[in-house]
Every structure is written in C-alpha cells, then in structure tokens.
Amino acid sequence: xxxxxxxxxxxxxxxxxxxxxxxxxxxxxxxxxxxxxxxxxxxxxxxxxxxxxxxxxxxxxxxxxxxxxxxxxxxxxxxxxxxxxxxxxxxxxxxxxxxxxxxxxxxxxxxxxxxxxxxxxxxxxxxxxxxxxxxxxxxxxxxxxxxxxxxxxxxxxxxxxxxxxxxxxxxxxxxxxxxxxxxxxxxxxxxxx
Amino acid sequence: xxxxxxxxxxxxxxxxxxxxxxxxxxxxxxxxxxxxxxxxxxxxxxxxxxxxxxxxxxxxxxxxxxxxxxxxxxxxxxxxxxxxxxxxxxxxxxxxxxxxxxxxxxxxxxxxxxxxxxxxxxxxxxxxxxxxxxxxxxxxxxxxxxxxxxxxxxxxxxxxxxxxxxxxxxx
Numbered sequence: 604x605x606x607x608x609x610x611x612x613x614x615x616x617x618x619x620x621x622x623x624x625x626x627x628x629x630x631x632x633x634x635x636x637x638x639x640x641x642x643x644x645x646x647x648x649x650x651x652x653x654x655x656x657x658x659x660x661x662x663x664x665x666x667x668x669x670x671x672x673x674x675x676x677x678x679x680x681x682x683x684x685x686x687x688x689x690x691x692x693x694x695x696x697x698x699x700x701x702x703x704x705x706x707x708x709x710x711x712x713x714x715x716x717x718x719x720x721x722x723x724x725x726x727x728x729x730x731x732x733x734x735x736x737x738x739x740x741x742x743x744x745x746x747x748x749x750x751x752x753x754x755x756x757x758x759x760x761x762x763x764x765x766x767x768x769x770x771x772x773x774x775x776x777x778x779x780x781x782x783x784x785x786x787x788x789x790x791x792x793x794x795x796x
Numbered sequence: 797x798x799x800x801x802x803x804x805x806x807x808x809x810x811x812x813x814x815x816x817x818x819x820x821x822x823x824x825x826x827x828x829x830x831x832x833x834x835x836x837x838x839x840x841x842x843x844x845x846x847x848x849x850x851x852x853x854x855x856x857x858x859x860x861x862x863x864x865x866x867x868x869x870x871x872x873x874x875x876x877x878x879x880x881x882x883x884x885x886x887x888x889x890x891x892x893x894x895x896x897x898x899x900x901x902x903x904x905x906x907x908x909x910x911x912x913x914x915x916x917x918x919x920x921x922x923x924x925x926x927x928x929x930x931x932x933x934x935x936x937x938x939x940x941x942x943x944x945x946x947x948x949x950x951x952x953x954x955x956x957x958x959x960x961x962x963x964x965x966x967x
Contacts (some may be wrong), residue, residue: 613799613803616800616871617806617807618802618803618804619809621806624806629815650908651893651894652895657809657813658812660892661812661813661816663816663893664819664855664893665852666830666852668823668853668894669895671887691799704930707943709855711853711855711857716852718853718854719844721847722846725845725856727845728856728857730857732945741925750825769854772883772943790929
C-alpha cells in the first residue's frame with residue numbers, strides 16, 4: 604500500500620511538473636532563430652512549415668492555428684507598442700505605416716484570448732483596400748475604446764491585453780527572403796485611461 | 797527524485813509534441829458539430845465576427861471554407877474556382893497542423909482547378925486532369941480562403957466561396 608502510494612505521488616508530481624513546465628515554456632517569448640523581430644513585431648519564418656520544431660508548432664497551434672507557409676503569407680504579430688510596453692485595451696494606440704510590397708495586406712486586432720474583440724460596429728481590421736490614407740500618404744489605424752474619425756478599430760471597455768496581427772499575402776520575394784526588410788508600421792501609444 | 801524528474805521530462809515532451817494534434821482534433825470536432833456537417837464535406841463558414849468564430853485569430857477580411865478530411869479509405873476531389881479580381885487559396889493541413897500544401901488563384905489558373913487528395917502511400921485508380929497531393933496523415937483540415945476585396949461585392953464573394961466543391965472519389 605505504501606509503495607503504491609509512493610508511485611502515485613511520483614506520478615502526480617511528475618505530471619504537474621511536466622505539463623506545468625511545458626505550458627510555462629510555451630507561454631514564454633520565443634528567442635530562437637526561427638523568429639525574426641523588428642520593433643514591436645515578430646514573425647516565425649517556419650510557421651505552418653513541416654520544418655517547424657515541436658515548440659514552434661505548439662505555439663502556432665495555440666495562437667495562430669492553420670497558418671500558411673511564409674511563401675504564401677507572412678504573419679507579423681505585436682504584443683507591445685514601439686516602447687516595449689504591453690498592448691492594453693485601456694490605452695489608445697496609433698498604428699502608422701506606408702504600405703507593403705505585397706499583393707494584399709491587413710491589420711487585425713485581437714483580445715487576450717486571440718479572438719476578435721466584440722464591438723457593435725463589427726469592425727476588427729483594416730486592409731490595403733479599405734484603409735483611408737492621410738495627405739502625407741501614410742495610413743493611421745486607431746485602436747481605441749472611444750470612436751475615432753478614421754480607421755477606427757474598437758477595443759471595447761474590458762481591460763485586457765491586445766494582440767495585433769499584420770498579414771502580408773503573397774509578399775514580394777525580397778520580403779520572403781528577409782522578413783525584416785518589410786517596412787513595418789509603428790505602434791504608438793497615445794493615452795491610457 | 798531522479799525518477800520523478802525523468803517522468804516529468806517525458807510528460808513535458810509529450811505535452812508539447814501532442815498539443816497541436818489535440819488542438820486540431822478539438823477544432824475539427826467543434827467545426828463539425830457547430831455546422832452539423834460530416835467529415836469530407838465542405839463547410840461554408842459565414843463571415844468571421846466576434847459571435848461567429850471557431851479558430852483563433854480569424855481574419856474578418858476572408859471567407860473561409862473548411863473541410864475536416866479523412867482520406868484513410870478514399871481520396872478526395874477538390875474543385876476550386878479561379879475568381880477574377882480577388883485572392884483565393886486552398887490550403888491543406890496535417891493532423892499536427894503542418895501546412896503541407898497550398899495553392900492560390902494565380903497558380904490554379906496556370907495549373908488547373910482540380911486537386912486529388914490521397915493518403916501518402918495509398919494506391920488509387922483514375923485518370924483526369926488533376927494535381928495529386930499526398931497527405932502525410934489520413935486526417936486533417938482543408939481551408940479555402942476567399943478575400944473580400946470590397947464590402948459592396950460581398951454577395952459575389954459568397955458566390956465564389958460556394959464554388960468550392962469537395963467530394964469523395966469512389967475507387
């Protein structure tokens with residue numbers, strides 16, 4: 604009886620340690636060479652690929668299931684603003700950029716669980732076709748809980764972490780070869796509640 | 797102590813290695829149940845909104861057509877449209893989430909609209925003007941993406957989305 608109890612304890616402790624360490628490791632910010640970083644943006648160049656390692660594959664399954672290979676689409680993800688502070692729904696942000704050497708692009712905001720943020724307007728993204736540009740040729744997309752005149756993505760009243768994804772469909776060969784060469788937009792924090 | 801650590805390491809590796817398979821299985825089940833569809837049939841998803849989302853990080857700019865496939869017994873024939881003026885792609889994922897095949901509208905126009913999905917090593921008979929794709933695992937997901945280029949053309953995009961046909965091929 605004592606021996607059985609001892610084995611059960613070993614099993615349970617190992618289970619908690621094993622699963623717990625796996626979840627902790629997967630939640631950590633990845634540092635390996637498959638990730639390219641530029642400003643607040645990061646992209647996994649092996650996302651969706653059969654060459655992906657088990658940790659990257661698990662991370663993509665959690666936060667980007669059914670991603671396409673980079674030859675078809677590059678996904679840049681931002682969890683922070685330009686200054687490195689986490690993106691939060693209680694703050695307002697301006698995403699400012701020129702555009703990209705790609706067939707089509709979009710910027711989409713997600714809540715802490717990587718799902719679309721509920722809002723009455725059902726507005727979650729802007730893309731190269733529907734974004735309004737300023738006179739200087741730049742686009743400025745606003746993440747905010749209060750209405751903005753142009754390019755407004757509502758972030759709701761609930762305080763939560765935000766994630767922003769920039770999708771480049773059929774990017775140019777130069778960007779596929781070097782994802783850090785893309786002219787990625789700035790994410791500028793304006794004000795916090 | 798050492799036995800506990802060794803066992804913990806085994807659980808750690810197993811959890812990381814099998815997590816994608818588990819997530820794919822759960823998502824497949826939810827997709828089938830929520831649409832009351834069966835395996836090997838096309839599920840034409842409505843536009844993604846906050847109250848209509850099954851998979852993490854959906855793109856609200858795309859219309860998704862999803863198929864939970866099982867080619868362990870019979871191949872699947874996928875016929876895709878070649879729309880003008882928008883992006884369209886067919887992507888295939890193995891049970892561990894690997895994107896083992898993708899083709900977009902430009903490549904479909906050049907190489908033909910029909911694809912035959914077979915399980916790796918499966919013998920199949922038939923002749924036709926189609927591209928044969930071997931799935932590394934018998935089960936997985938096919939995901940077609942149709943880009944909504946213009947909100948005023950949404951009905952046209954939905955018509956394009958419904959032009960995808962997926963049927964089992966009798967051997």
